[in-house]
Amino acid sequence: MVRIRGVHDISNVQSRILHNLNLREVNTAVFMRSSKKNLLALKRIENYITYGYPSRKLVQDLVYKKLAINVGGERKLLNTNQQVEENIGGDVVCLEDVISNLVGVGPAFETVVKVIWPFKLTTAEGVLQSRMRKPFSQGGEWGFRDNLISDFVSKMI
Numbered sequence: 001m002v003r004i005r006g007v008h009d010i011s012n013v014q015s016r017i018l019h020n021l022n023l024r025e026v027n028t029a030v031f032m033r034s035s036k037k038n039l040l041a042l043k044r045i046e047n048y049i050t051y052g053y054p055s056r057k058l059v060q061d062l063v064y065k066k067l068a069i070n071v072g073g074e075r076k077l078l079n080t081n082q083q084v085e086e087n088i089g090g091d092v093v094c095l096e097d098v099i100s101n102l103v104g105v106g107p108a109f110e111t112v113v114k115v116i117w118p119f120k121l122t123t124a125e126g127v128l129q130s131r132m133r134k135p136f137s138q139g140g141e142w143g144f145r146d147n148l149i150s151d152f153v154s155k156m157i
Contacts, residue, residue, distance in 0.1 A: 001021070001042070002028070004048070005049075020058050030104050033109065047135075047143075050143060068119075078095075090108055090113065091107065136148075137155050
């Protein structure tokens with residue numbers, strides 16, 4: 001899921017949900033497991049985010065170009081398998097393990113999601129402020145995109 005709007009006219013509940021999901025800044029992306037509890041939370045903050053099911057290619061691009069972890073409270077980019085093995089550990093020993101766990105919601109999914117930093121993206125080209133006021137299903141930007149999330153996020157990498 002990607003946060004696409006700021007905090008203008010946001011309630012405390014919505015702000016807390018965005019904070020808990022590590023979507024503290026505009027143009028950040030995170031991965032999360034699809035569950036009933038998470039889908040209810042997404043419905044509460046739907047007009048501040050866009051979400052869907054990413055393709056393997058998108059996840060690969062994000063991991064190879066933007067993967068960072070939290071090391072002592074600081075953001076550290078990871079780009080080698082040795083760094084992944086040292087910092088994530090467990091069954092995750094290389095970048096491909098990170099990718100396969102994120103795409104297939106593998107056994108180490110929760111471990112990977114807890115360790116990685118939210119992906120920082122650039123502003124998508126061609127996104128007009130007027131389109132931020134409508135859901136994706138009505139020609140806008142926010143809300144559920146299904147598999148089309150990959151096209152949107154690939155413009156932001």
